[in-house]
Amino acid sequence: MLGVHKSPDEKRHQFRASLFDSSLLQLPGAISPLCAKLIEQKGFQGFYISGAVLSADLGLPDIGLTTATEVTDRGRQISQATNLPSLLDADTGFGEPSNVGRTINALEDAGISACHIEDQLMPKRCGHLDNKSLVSIKDMQLKIRAAHLSRRYNTFTLIARTDARGVEGLDAAIDRAKAYVDAGAEAIFPDALIDEHDFEAFRKAVDVPLIANMTEFGKTKLLSKAALESLGYNAVLYPVTMLRLAMKAMEAGLDAILAEGTQVSLLEEMQHRSDLYTLLNYPAYGTYDKTITNFKVGGETSLVLS
Known part of the structure; x- marks a missing residue:
């Protein structure tokens, strides 16, 4: 509507430029189009569309009950409200590799700038809860490869999230991240890291952009922007902060x-x-x-x- 003049591809270019910039990209979670407009008004350079928030907004727990259509439609509404780029939580990709490819196309059409896909088995769990199960490395690589091959815009950023830290340990999480990069992931989102040691180890081992999750009341120590910049991270998410404040x-x-x-x-x-x-x-x-x-x-x- 009025005041929104950037095309989806301009936003995708903007996200990639910011992700590879030397400063930390801060992405508050937009819980609605109105919230996204406020994030823009306050001077942030982008926003996050959280699967946990979308589930909660429907009165559901974050265990993979939302559908690709629900997430895509809400993502479209939020992303079209501003000139800012958006990063969307695509959960496990909503199916097998071919389904993941279709999900990517739907998100491109919705004007989303980037998405991340995680390596959990269904029923999935919030990354900061216990009792998660993971797909095999090979199966996750197939999903990433499907996303990479299905993508029609090279500016759409593909991010792999790994939940392995709390399931298999730090070293295994790093190994998975490297394998996901080999399959075509352009950035890595290691969820539920514990402290500075974990963040530093990931940065030393993985040479693509890294995304930190500063969600409240979870397993991760809350680190400042300055601390994350000193650790070499490229972006930070505040996924549920706005929802918790509002509620x-x-x-x-x-x-x-x-x-x-x-x-x-x-x-x-x-x-x-x-x-x-x-x-x-x-x-x-x-x-x-x-x-x-x-x-x-x-x-x-x-x-x-x-």
């Missing part, structure tokens, strides 16, 4: 309304109507409407078609 604020608001019978005490905690209208670019839509309907023929208003 906590909503809990407090609902409790106050129940207890007090009014929302008056909450006004200072709310985004003001005027700030929301600014974020939505209300004035520009008013101008746009006038330019459509200001052409008159025979005294009657007519639509301007060109």
Whole structure:
């Protein structure tokens, strides 16, 4: 809509340039198109579309219950709201290698800039939960290869996520990452690393861009931007941060309304109507409407078609 002028391919170029840049690419999780617009307004260079958030938004746990269609459609809505590039969580690719290839094409058509595919077996689990099972290295390589061959835009970035740290150990996770790069992954997302030692070991062993996950209440020590930059990481995700902030604020608001019978005490905690209208670019839509309907023929208003 108004204010969004970059094409999907321009966004894909932007993501790749930022991923290979010397500074750390910070990607907050966008829980909605409106949230994505706020992330853009605040000056971030991109955003993340989390599978855990999409599942939660549907009232479901993050165990692979969402479908490729649901994820693609929501990804399209969020990615089209801004000029920023988007990285989307494609879970296990929604099937076998041929299904993964079709998923990649759907995400390209939806305007997504990049995606990651993980090496879990179904039913999958959040990367910071226990009792996960992994596919074989060969099977994951086949999925990555299918994604690579199916991709129609070389600017669409293919990222492999490995959950092996908590299942097979650090060394095995690194071995898997190297095998995934050999199969065509352009970047690696090692999930549920523990501390600086893990991050440093991965950086020393793997020579493609690395993505850190700074999710709250999980297995990973929360590291600052400066710390991750010093460790040589290329991007960092804050996947569920916005959802957790929003849900906590909503809990407090609902409790106050129940207890007090009014929302008056909450006004200072709310985004003001005027700030929301600014974020939505209300004035520009008013101008746009006038330019459509200001052409008159025979005294009657007519639509301007060109």
